[in-house]
Amino acid sequence: MKYIIIGAGPGGYELAAILSRQSHEVTLIERDSLGGTCLNRGCIPTKVMAHAAALARTPAHAADYGIVLPPATIDFNVLCSRRAAVIDSLRSGIEMLLSGVNILHGEARFVAPKTVEVNGERLTADRIVIATGSSSASLPVPGAENAISSDGLLSLDIVPDTLAIIGGGVIGMEFASIFASLGSKVTVIEYFKEVLPQFDKDIAKRLRQSMASSGVTFVTGAQVTAIESGKVSYQSGSKEGSVEASVIAMAVGRRPNLPEGLDVAGVAVERGAIVVDPSTMRTSAHGIYAIGDVNGICMLAHAASAQARIVAGEKVVTDVVPSVVFTAPEAAMVGKTEQQCKDAGMAVKVAKVPFRGNGKAVTIGETDGLVKLIADTATGTIAGCQIVGPNAADLIEEIAIIMANNLPITAITRTIHPHPTLCEAISAAAALLS
Structure with a gap:
């Protein structure tokens, strides 16, 4: 059977590898780098930084065991180089995994049912799988352009003296923990009364208090009203406040990346995500599937991988999905x-x-x-x-x-x-x- 997979993130490249092993003809289309957001701008680079942050905390912890070390100093250029080397190493592994897959670099759009166009060439297949992932969301507030995204945080060439992070979800909390350990004075501004809304309040509170004891400042129950260069204004109940920082980052969730021409292909979209049957990952269009962030079911890399296995015909329990937060x-x-x-x-x-x-x-x-x-x-x-x-x-x-x-x-x-x-x-x- 002939497959086209759009997007080479965790769901896309893993599905391509599985289908290739099953002797299907597979074309994998990627507009950016193999590995998607997870490998290049998400899970992996942030975990390299989280490990560096843990090492930075080592001297203080070692003293409790009679091992006296000088305070850690951060060579951020070396850390960034290490991060890039890890990404390159894992990307090479993906390339080996996809040795039997036809890889095309470019942006795909639907021009007819089961037909896409990439780099001016039209391709057809028995089945097409959309695995285009998601991008950082942004708040519709004045001055939103003054805030960088999580991608921007990974593009910094220095550790900022002060950092304001809008959003106390998983992404915001992880970056807060990382940069606080690397030496930044970090403030997290969260809309809800407690961080990590998907957790029970007692657990979220425990983590927040632990991070606060390590120097992170939290402003909860606060609605951001404006962002200026170096300043975030917010309203909390009847009170107004502001946070000044040399770098302002926005971590307020993600939005599915929808390829062009879904209407032509007959693929239904609701609330910004492609509608699928969760048991099969089939869309409303015959022969077209959608896996990973783009279907909005569960925006986690391992969920995308599990959905890929479903499309490949494997039995997977999809209603039990662990979620983790790599904070300290x-x-x-x-x-x-x-x-x-x-x-x-x-x-x-x-x-x-x-x-x-x-x-x-x-x-x-x-x-x-x-x-x-x-x-x-x-x-x-x-x-x-x-x-x-x-x-x-x-x-x-x-x-x-x-x-x-x-x-x-x-x-x-x-x-x-x-x-x-x-x-x-x-x-x-x-x-x-x-």
């Missing part, structure tokens, strides 16, 4: 929040286990945080889990596996967890519920 400390969640359970009328039990009682956390001096486990009392299964603390991004996967396979919470308590490890906090929480 890390945060992660999967399933429903406690508030969502209450709103749905579910009867649940909740257990909270702080890391200060975990042997491994105490030995490494990272006791700030907790595991929050939510059980559905009617079924004895896990409804959701949220973690803030050391290695939360890795710990959450144990819960995701349990949930994806619809196992009871006793599956955790029956399993021996090694000691001393951070995962014992999950076992302890499960024991409280079972």
Whole structure:
């Protein structure tokens, strides 16, 4: 079968590789660099910087163990070079993965059903998969052009003395944590009363307080009214305020990148995203699919990869998607929040286990945080889990596996967890519920 895939991000290139292995004829079209936003301007470069930020915090932490190091100094040029080298290395890996795929560089647009045009050439296929990703959103406020996007933050050639970040979601919180550790005085301005609205308020509050103790300033419940060069004005209730900063960044979510000609192809769009059947990723047009950010279901790289596997014919549990925040400390969640359970009328039990009682956390001096486990009392299964603390991004996967396979919470308590490890906090929480 002949496939055309538009977009070489995590969903697009992984699908291309799978289909090629299945002996399909695959053409992959990309207007920018292989790897999409995740590799070039998102997940990977920010994690390089997050690791650098962790290293910058090492001298102060090492002193607690009798290892006296001089205060860290940041050579930002070296960090940027390292970041670029990591991206290049991973991109080379993608190129090898796609050795059997026809790759075209250019912008594709639909000119007819199952027909696209790229670089003046018309291409047809049995199936076309749209995987065009998303771009940074912006607030419609006066002076919005004075703020840079997350892409702009990754293009800085110096660590700013002062940084104002509009938006306390995942992207904003990660950059706040990174630049604060690298030496910036950071202020986060969030519209809602608490940061990370997708988390329960108690977990979000715990992370915010931890980051505040590390020097990040938070202004919550604030609506930005104007952005000037070096100044953000906002209104919080009946009060007006402002934040001055040498760099102002906007991290207020993302919007799907819609290719031209969707109407010609018969592809339906609602609320700025392509409409798909979540079980198949099919659009309203026969033979056309959409995966990743462009369908608006779940704007995460690993969700795009999972949707790619669905198009390739694999069985994937798509309603259990872990979400992680690479701050210091890390945060992660999967399933429903406690508030969502209450709103749905579910009867649940909740257990909270702080890391200060975990042997491994105490030995490494990272006791700030907790595991929050939510059980559905009617079924004895896990409804959701949220973690803030050391290695939360890795710990959450144990819960995701349990949930994806619809196992009871006793599956955790029956399993021996090694000691001393951070995962014992999950076992302890499960024991409280079972």
